[in-house]
Amino acid sequence: MPYKDPDKQREYQRGWMQKLNRNRPPIGSKRFFSNACSKMKNKSKKLKLDFNLDPTYLKDIFPVDGKCPALGLTLEKSINGVGADKSPSLDRIIPKLGYIKGNIQWVSRLANQIMTNATPDQVIMVGDYFKKVIKELENEKAFQQR
Numbered sequence: 001m002p003y004k005d006p007d008k009q010r011e012y013q014r015g016w017m018q019k020l021n022r023n024r025p026p027i028g029s030k031r032f033f034s035n036a037c038s039k040m041k042n043k044s045k046k047l048k049l050d051f052n053l054d055p056t057y058l059k060d061i062f063p064v065d066g067k068c069p070a071l072g073l074t075l076e077k078s079i080n081g082v083g084a085d086k087s088p089s090l091d092r093i094i095p096k097l098g099y100i101k102g103n104i105q106w107v108s109r110l111a112n113q114i115m116t117n118a119t120p121d122q123v124i125m126v127g128d129y130f131k132k133v134i135k136e137l138e139n140e141k142a143f144q145q146r
Contacts, residue, residue, distance in 0.1 A: 028059075028062065030055065033058040036055075036090065037058055044098055044099050047098075049099060051098055052101055053101065058090075061105065062106050063075070068110075070108070071111045074086065075088040084109055085108060087109045088109075089112040090104050090106060090112075091107045091111070091115060
């Protein structure tokens with residue numbers, strides 16, 4: 001930690017994070033897709049998964065409207081962690097197949113986190129349950145207001 005004073009340390013970190021975010025390529029740029037491809041190649045090696053992606057393919061499959069196909073969120077770069085849920089993320093449709101053409105899609109980080117450890121049926125079950133709980137709460141509040 002360069003500074004003992006917590007306020008100076010915070011200021012130092014804030015400046016460092018701003019520099020880091022300025023150096024990140026804008027979404028949709030050639031460098032954005034090259035960086036994503038490199039990251040997935042390294043991750044594939046680490047996880048011992050198949051890999052055959054290239055930056056052109058990643059650009060070709062990026063949503064034309066710039067929105068997450070699962071949640072409809074506009075995909076955008078997070079700034080200092082703010083808005084990270086809307087950040088573009090590569091999802092392996094069938095995880096064990098790896099990062100191969102036809103098995104990946106661009107979604108928001110939030111959608112990818114939701115889908116990470118659940119089957120489609122489990123995601124639907126949780127969604128249905130959550131809707132039920134919210135509806136019960138709304139009914140209870142309406143009853144209490146009478």
